[in-house]
Amino acid sequence: MDDKEKRFERAKETALNFLTHSMRTEEQVRKRLGDKGFVSEEADYVIAFLKEFGYIDDFEYAVSYIEYAAGKGHGARRIKDEMRRRGIDRNTIEDAFYEHENRASEFGSKVASEEERAFAEALRIVSGKEIDDKIIAKTGRRLKTLGYESGVIYSAVGKLMKMKGNGDDDFE
Template sequence: MQYKITLTDTSKKKVYVNPGVREGIYLYPGEIKKLRLEDGSELEQDEFERIRLEYALPRAKHRAIAILAKRDKTEQELREKLLQSLTDTQSLEEAISYMKACGYVDDTQYARDYLYFKKGRKSFLQIKMELQKKGIPAEVLETVFEEEGSQQMEDILEQVRKYMRKFPELDFPARQKVYAHFARKGYARDLIREAIDKIEELEE
């Protein structure tokens, strides 16, 4: 099968190589010249794919590595970031698959690490909602939170201690305000009560 190539200049110093019957790729003018591509010329399907694999796919991989070098990303976050500069979704998805195969993108490990570093500042409910927004699949979240078990006293104790300092005296109304504050954050009722009792006991 032959593709009739349309070359379109862009504002990003790249040329969009459009085969018409499938998604196109971006090449730099120097690459266009090297490959002797001309607007309206015909190109065999196999040759177009060879060009994509030689130029577009490595570029997508390099872009993905550059993004991940700055900060770990979930699969969804990496895809969204790549889409800001790439429209060749086939190369984009192949680049993401490559990152996953190399272990550079791992939603399960990302969720484990995120939970570990956040559990001393946020409730499991808050953390789970944040991970959902980052695109972590439900089955991954279920596995990670099952591994972790229930939230522990040390995860909330220091937060409760700091919040209690707002009240000169921890009378019943103040105690209720402390309880309500952390309940809204998604902490378990028993855990909040235990933390308040523990702090009162330590400060007697």
């Protein structure tokens, strides 16, 4: 085995070790290999190997990440931004959102809409507190931090304002 083959094998071992901890995107593996001193040709070889044997798949990664992040209450904008930071292209992200919805409906589970998730988070924030302008503003800021679009935030805040107007202040 010559030096070039040895470097390819070391690059492959490095990538496989990196993948043992969790799913990774192609971009994350490339960056890791670069950080470890492997050149582009070696990274290309390893990426091709990993894809061929199903060790990395940006589409499946994106679908899994959507399930994880949506479960934590994150909005679509925040999820998309985070996936782009991880090196997933826009088309793959959009396809993954579509696939996520299809998988959920295929198994009969009800996927809460973005508005429903935002309002549920808003209710969690105000739970047991008097609904006043201060708590409504705090809720809006929190929803923005979670990555919800402004229209979704306005809808959730609007519902809270209606509750405030109806006197439904203290609820558990």
